[in-house]
Amino acid sequence: MDGLQFTKEPAPFVITIFGATGDLTRKKLVPALFSLFLKGNASQFKVIGFARRPWTKETFEAEALSMLSGGHFSQVPESQKRAFIEKLDYISSTFGDPEGYAKLAEAVAPWEGKLFYLSTPPDDYPVIIENLGKAGLNRTTHGYSRVIVEKPFGRDLATAKELNEVLSTQFEENQIYRIDHYLGKETVQNILVLRFGNGIFEPLWNSRYIDNIQITVAESIGVGTRGNYYEKSGTLRDMVQNHIFQLMTLLLMDPPNDLSPDTVRTEKVKVLKSLRPITYKDINKYTVRGQYSAGVTQGQPVRGYLEEEGVAKDSKTETFVALQVHVDTWRWEGVPIFIRTGKGLGRKVSEVAITFKQPPLQVFRNQASDEGQNQLVLHIQPEEGFTFHINAKIPGYTTQVRPVNMDFAYGDAFGEATPEAYERLILDALVGDSTLYTRRDEIEASWTFITRILQGWAQDPNPLPQYRAGSAGPEEAKALTASVGQKWRKL
Ligand SMILES: NC(=O)c1ccc[n+]([C@@H]2O[C@H](COP(=O)([O-])OP(=O)(O)OC[C@H]3O[C@@H](n4cnc5c(N)ncnc54)[C@H](OP(=O)(O)O)[C@@H]3O)[C@@H](O)[C@H]2O)c1
Structure with a gap:
């Protein structure tokens, strides 16, 4: 019963999901965060959705409720789901717009732990990484700043190296979490x-x-x-x-x-x-x-x-x-x-x-x-x-x-x-354990x-x-x- 995943306690954190209106967020990320919440592995936290669609906090909440309606969450009391969606917020912005990052910087400022999840088309990783840097969101002076990068990570050696270069201009290797969900199994x-x-x-x-x-x-x-x-x-x-x-x-x-x-x-x-x-x-x-x-x-x-x-x-x-x-x-x-x-x-x-x-x-x-x-x-x-x-x-x-x-x-x-x-892997990133993530x-x-x-x-x-x-x-x-x-x- 006492597997590692039941005992890890992350410090208060804010997770920003770039690509929050997408398929992976719906199928995996929101359900994983909700599971962590239900199991008591996440108590003080906030989830910020960041995507192009002109959603509001309320739209994101309603969408999240629908993401949690089926499967093994169908028996979970509505009150728990409501308590979870209260933690959600949404920023409507393109990935290239500095204003979006200014809003984001303001929203995440009070939080010690900042995790940025790139759940976007891979071509958008560089622009997001650069903008995070420009907005100072890569800094670790007040708590941590970490970034999870989805697959595919490059399409050959040259493009993987290029992406590593872009990442390394803004983040130290110990801030970078290249995810491979197979390792979460x-x-x-x-x-x-x-x-x-x-x-x-x-x-x-x-x-x-x-x-x-x-x-x-x-x-x-x-x-x-x-x-x-x-x-x-x-x-x-x-x-x-x-x-x-x-x-x-x-x-x-x-x-x-x-x-x-x-x-x-x-x-x-x-x-x-x-x-x-x-x-x-x-x-x-x-x-x-x-x-x-x-x-x-x-x-x-x-x-x-x-x-x-x-x-x-x-x-x-x-x-x-x-x-x-x-x-x-x-x-x-x-x-x-x-x-x-x-x-x-x-x-x-x-x-x-x-x-x-x-x-x-x-x-x-x-x-x-x-x-x-x-x-x-x-x-x-x-x-x-x-x-x-x-x-x-x-x-x-x-x-x-x-x-x-x-x-x-x-x-x-x-x-x-x-x-x-995804539950296990997100929790690992929150506690700073990169064992199950891929190194450069x-x-x-x-x-x-x-x-x-x-x-x-x-x-x-x-x-x-x-x-x-x-x-x-x-x-x-x-x-x-x-x-x-x-x-x-x-x-
Ligand atoms: N889906 C899966 O099962 C799965 C599994 C493993 C890995 N992945 C990886 O996860 C990542 C995301 O996949 P996905 O299937 O969720 O993709 P998706 O459904 O196409 O979602 C893409 C997201 O990015 C946003 N977006 C795209 N261009 C944007 C821009 N210029 N400015 C702001 N937002 C923009 C979209 O927002 P709008 O729709 O609001 O424009 C949407 O939220 C990909 O790297 C994929 O390879 C996915």
């Missing part, structure tokens, strides 16, 4: 506890015992109405550079000496810097792209990507990526890491499968057995927990072996509703690797393989795992 954080809070895993967590690792983040839906956005992004940028690399670094990092933000992040960066570059010459050996064609996923018909609204008829944007990566360190030499992620796949699932090597001598190999390699599967979504696949004797007079599962389900063990990722060198190291692949693909004249919506992705992806005698796990 309980099961992702549990990777650290599993690895470093138990004595049994770490001795095995290396190339002597681990054969390969598979990371899967599959979505069953297509791009839907977000074709326009997706065309500019693609799966590699949208999922791999950020979320999947965060998962991967937590899985592969060396044990930190302590849990301070910089110690943990320094270990994560080392993994990213040790990734073996994939250049044009190896682009088809280690990467597979694909685009979904029309099909049915989970009973729902899905249009082909090229038929989606906002998508160019000759688009080469990938909706699926499979990669084989190598981390050139003492610990991981020779262990292939397989990554696959995409849209329009047969099932929505996020998981990590760690496959262990066979015992040195397979003494049961001549029995009529279905012996498998030991596997530890970390379930991230939709189930949360993990499964161990181990071999056991089938009862009977002969010695036959079959894999069995040992399951651990989060819900069964703790019976707690896990907090939403971390983001640049991941873009360095990803940008080489993007450049390789740009030179690759081959057409993109298609895969039927509802399938497990393009057939071509099978070659990656087959190259080391393995198969992708069934979706």
